[in-house]
Amino acid sequence: MTTASPALRPVRNERDRKHRSPLQRWYRNHEAWVLGASGVIGFLLLWELGSRSGVVDQFFFSKPTDIASAAVREVQLARFWNDVKVSVWEFVTGYTLAVITAIPLGLIIGWYRRLSYMIDPWLNLFNSLPRIALIPLLVLWVGLGVESKIAVVFLGAFFSIIIPTVQGVRTVDRRLLDVAKSFGASQRLTFTSVVGPATVPFITTGLRLGIGRALIGVIVGEIYAQTSGLGVLIVRANENIQPDRMFFGVLIFTFSGILGVAALRRVEHYFDRWRPVSEER
Amino acid sequence: MxxxxxxxxxxxxxxxxxxxxxxxxxxxxxxxxxxxxxxxxxxxxxxxxxxxxxxxxxxxxxxxxxxxxxxIKHSKGGSDHAMVFQDSSLFPWYSVQRNVAYGLACRGVKRKEAFARALPFIKLVGLEGFESKYPYQLSGGMQQRANLARALTVDPELLLMDEPFAALDAQTRELMQVELIRIWSEAQKxxxxxxxxxxxxxxxxxxxxxxxxxxxxxxxxxxxxxxxxxxxxxxxxxxxxxxxxxxxxxxxxxxxxxxxxxx
Structure with a gap:
């Protein structure tokens, strides 16, 4: 039937929209990135201009260009590199110790129900306890040196990793355990084929949380027991009222955290290759 | 008889x-x-x-x-029994081939040999060419084919099947019934x-x-x-x-x- 029907109207179609230029297309493909970058640059520009015009108090807030030149000055000092070395050592040692102990322990505790009943109260206690509060005790036990900071880093990361790991083992899909049992898988094979892979996402979540906690450990440990390290750099800059140097110190920690998490994402990505690629939003 | x-x-x-x-x-x-x-x-x-x-x-x-x-009748070479489970019982982190070879791995067969022995069963259930796919890349019917192959690979005397087609749509289900009859008559289980x-x-x-x-x-x-x-x-x-x-x-x-x- 081709009778005219005035009630029908064509649906507006995306294709009918005007043609886009290559630049517009490039922008649409990189929109999130472009807008993110312009957000950051815009804020830095406002800060710089505000500082120069006197709206923002330079004495307290410094300005981006001052921070950049403070950074250039710092990286030429041997003391700065010594601070970096100390902080990196504290972080790497404490975090590594936490990873190699928390993951196996978490797997074991999660697997053996009775063991987990025994240990749960301790996990909960340590998880709710602000571990920073233990610093004076740790200093009392192992001294002001690098060991006390490693201990703080370790405690921060350890519980962030072990708690999700235990959780992950406990929530392993019963059906898959049944499959393993039905085919007569050994305890070891059950672990490597079911429990391990199922727990990986939980472990990587813990590792990511752990990075943040470990960085907090480094900075707070150093601020409490001021021997050397980037935390000390921040405190000294504060004492000398040098906000630009302080900002530089803070930025180093920030970027370490961002880099660490980005590196972990790559690891996660490798372990997640069996998962459907999820579209963001 | x-x-x-x-x-x-x-x-x-x-x-x-x-x-x-x-x-x-x-x-x-x-x-x-x-x-x-x-x-x-x-x-x-x-x-x-x-x-x-x-x-x-x-x-x-x-x-x-x-x-x-x-x-249950005791099997000389293979397993006494093997189960085809309901949907989503494949290991999502293993490829089709590794999933199908799983029963053999449980019996201590080395990876390479288990993979080789899985191949004819992958072919039998019609999943040739999908060996290296992960379960999420397969349709529900194909997942159950892999599930069936996994059970057949261990050469069981008794094949147990727990509502294997319950989650499939009506048409796929009928197709799988025909397929199961074909596979059953070939595998003699x-x-x-x-x-x-x-x-x-x-x-x-x-x-x-x-x-x-x-x-x-x-x-x-x-x-x-x-x-x-x-x-x-x-x-x-x-x-x-x-x-x-x-x-x-x-x-x-x-x-x-x-x-x-x-x-």
């Missing part, structure tokens, strides 16, 4: 459990006695909650029965098949065992005398429909009065 060798004998199997909420002792299975001769395809149908899946888990050794005995779909049970089986509502017991053991090979057209023959009605009458009496029982 008289006195054929048995693949499975279940005698006086009873299953009780304690309800975790009410702490009451409930009976899931009152009594099950089944004998399955070698090479037969037997289905168990029954209303949901009648304990048919529980019975299969007992046969598979995943649950201990409260009373009774299960005897004894099968114990659980389903709540009456036509599926009749179409596939030599015998259909009808179970009562909980506590489960055997209401009827019906020999399906339809000629093989069967194709989907047989589902519209009068003989087939007669079987359907016979079984449906048995089951509908078990259902409590409600809109479903009226059909």
């Amino acid at each position: 008289t006195e054929q060798a048995l693949a499975l004998r279940a005698t006086g199997v009873r299953m009780e459990y304690r309800d975790p909420a009410t702490r009451e002792r409930l009976t899931a299975i009152e009594r099950m006695d089944i004998e399955i001769p070698e090479g037969e395809f037997v289905s168990i149908v029954g209303p949901s909650g009648c304990g048919k899946s529980t019975f299969l888990k007992i046969v598979n050794g995943l649950l201990p029965a409260t009373e009774g005995e299960i005897e 004894t099968v114990l098949f659980i389903t709540h779909q009456i036509d599926e049970a009749i179409f596939l089986s030599d015998r259909v065992i009808v179970m009562s509502a909980r506590p489960g017991r055997i209401l009827a053991d019906i020999t399906i005398e339809l000629p093989r090979p069967r194709d989907l057209d047989i589902k519209r023959t009068p003989r087939f429909v007669e079987y359907e009605e016979q079984i449906w009458r048995l089951i509908s009496k078990q259902l409590s009065v409600g809109p479903e029982a009226a059909a």
Whole structure:
């Protein structure tokens, strides 16, 4: 039937929209990135201009260009590199110790129900306890040196990793355990084929949380027991009222955290290759 | 054919459990006695909650029965039994080939050999070319093909199937039924098949065992005398429909009065 029907109207179609230029297309493909970058640059520009015009108090807030030149000055000092070395050592040692102990322990505790009943109260206690509060005790036990900071880093990361790991083992899909049992898988094979892979996402979540906690450990440990390290750099800059140097110190920690998490994402990505690629939003 | 060798004998199997909420002792299975001769395809149908899946888990050794005995023919080279599970029981982190080879890995076969031995079964279920895909990349029907291949790879004397097509859409389900008949006739296995779909049970089986509502017991053991090979057209023959009605009458009496029982 081709009778005219005035009630029908064509649906507006995306294709009918005007043609886009290559630049517009490039922008649409990189929109999130472009807008993110312009957000950051815009804020830095406002800060710089505000500082120069006197709206923002330079004495307290410094300005981006001052921070950049403070950074250039710092990286030429041997003391700065010594601070970096100390902080990196504290972080790497404490975090590594936490990873190699928390993951196996978490797997074991999660697997053996009775063991987990025994240990749960301790996990909960340590998880709710602000571990920073233990610093004076740790200093009392192992001294002001690098060991006390490693201990703080370790405690921060350890519980962030072990708690999700235990959780992950406990929530392993019963059906898959049944499959393993039905085919007569050994305890070891059950672990490597079911429990391990199922727990990986939980472990990587813990590792990511752990990075943040470990960085907090480094900075707070150093601020409490001021021997050397980037935390000390921040405190000294504060004492000398040098906000630009302080900002530089803070930025180093920030970027370490961002880099660490980005590196972990790559690891996660490798372990997640069996998962459907999820579209963001 | 008289006195054929048995693949499975279940005698006086009873299953009780304690309800975790009410702490009451409930009976899931009152009594099950089944004998399955070698090479037969037997289905168990029954209303949901009648304990048919529980019975299969007992046969598979995943649950201990409260009373009774299960005897399964001992296999010389392969496994005594293997289970085809319901949907999403493939390891999502393993490729199809590794999933299919899993049973062999459990028996201590080296990776390379297990992979090689999995190949003919991947081919048998029609998944050639999908060896390196992950389960999420397969459709529901293909996942169940892989699930079937995984069980066949260990060369079991008795193949247990727990509502393997329950999650599939109606068309895929019918296609898989035809496929299962083809694979069964090629692989020459004894099968114990659980389903709540009456036509599926009749179409596939030599015998259909009808179970009562909980506590489960055997209401009827019906020999399906339809000629093989069967194709989907047989589902519209009068003989087939007669079987359907016979079984449906048995089951509908078990259902409590409600809109479903009226059909």
